[in-house]
Amino acid sequence: MANLTNFPSTDDLNRRLAQQVVSELQKGIDTKGKASLVVSGGKTPLGLFKLLSQQPLAWEKVTITLADERWVDRSDDSSNEKLVRENLLQEHAATAHFVSLKNESLTPFEGASGIEKSLKEIAMPFDVVILGMGDDGHTASLFPGAENLFPALDMKSKHLCMGMTPLTAPLDRLTLTLPALLNSRHIFLHLVGENKRVVYHQAQEGDNVNEMPVRAVIHQTQTPVDVFWSA
Numbered sequence: 001m002a003n004l005t006n007f008p009s010t011d012d013l014n015r016r017l018a019q020q021v022v023s024e025l026q027k028g029i030d031t032k033g034k035a036s037l038v039v040s041g042g043k044t045p046l047g048l049f050k051l052l053s054q055q056p057l058a059w060e061k062v063t064i065t066l067a068d069e070r071w072v073d074r075s076d077d078s079s080n081e082k083l084v085r086e087n088l089l090q091e092h093a094a095t096a097h098f099v100s101l102k103n104e105s106l107t108p109f110e111g112a113s114g115i116e117k118s119l120k121e122i123a124m125p126f127d128v129v130i131l132g133m134g135d136d137g138h139t140a141s142l143f144p145g146a147e148n149l150f151p152a153l154d155m156k157s158k159h160l161c162m163g164m165t166p167l168t169a170p171l172d173r174l175t176l177t178l179p180a181l182l183n184s185r186h187i188f189l190h191l192v193g194e195n196k197r198v199v200y201h202q203a204q205e206g207d208n209v210n211e212m213p214v215r216a217v218i219h220q221t222q223t224p225v226d227v228f229w230s231a
């Protein structure tokens with residue numbers, strides 16, 4: 001079940017989200033000696049990343065990876081890894097361990113099995129997964145109508161990640177699958193802007209996941225989802 005909180009400003013949202021993420025990571029460290037955080041790319045998380053990087057925490061005990069990656073060179077401006085390295089893995093958080101979703105394979109379809117091996121090194125369940133949402137109702141790189149969408153949404157699948165060719169966005173991607181994303185103690189859906197509120201309500205009202213894959217996250221009951229929204 002998803003629980004929506006509206007924040008008066010993006011700064012308020014980012015402050016609360018950073019606090020909650022740090023508190024969940026601290027719980028993971030206290031109980032297991034280590035913690036894991038899955039973040040998304042795109043424009044929304046930039047301010048959050050900067051705030052998180054400034055939080056005192058035993059970051060050397062934290063493993064960070066991505067919900068999805070665009071299949072471009074790590075130095076390309078579209079690379080989510082570049083965004084994370086330049087904005088999150090800084091200051092206090094510079095000591096966190098990062099698991100990349102990109103390798104030297106030519107396509108994410110060929111690269112997926114190597115990345116799956118690195119992901120298996122992370123203790124599951126994840127402590128926190130932070131997702132974004134596109135105006136087309138995608139989340140991570142689970143894109144509407146994409147050829148690999150149903151295999152990636154299959155809760156019986158043993159795969160942690162898969163290649164994806166979006167019909168509604170450029171660049172091939174590698175995405176964590178739905179069972180991997182839901183294998184988390186907590187999920188946050190991070191939304192900024194009026195349009196995202198409208199899209200979120202559309203997603204809440206219907207049940208066709210091929211049309212809006214984010215529905216597979218907000219309608220499930222396995223993992224608690226907090227939806228944080230600000231204008």
Ligand SMILES: O=C(O)[C@H](O)[C@@H](O)[C@H](O)[C@H](O)COP(=O)(O)O
Binds near residue numbers: 040041080131132134
């Ligand atoms: O690599 C990506 O693009 C993402 O991880 C993706 O799922 C993102 O969260 C949404 O597209 C929202 O993107 P914005 O934050 O830019 O609106």
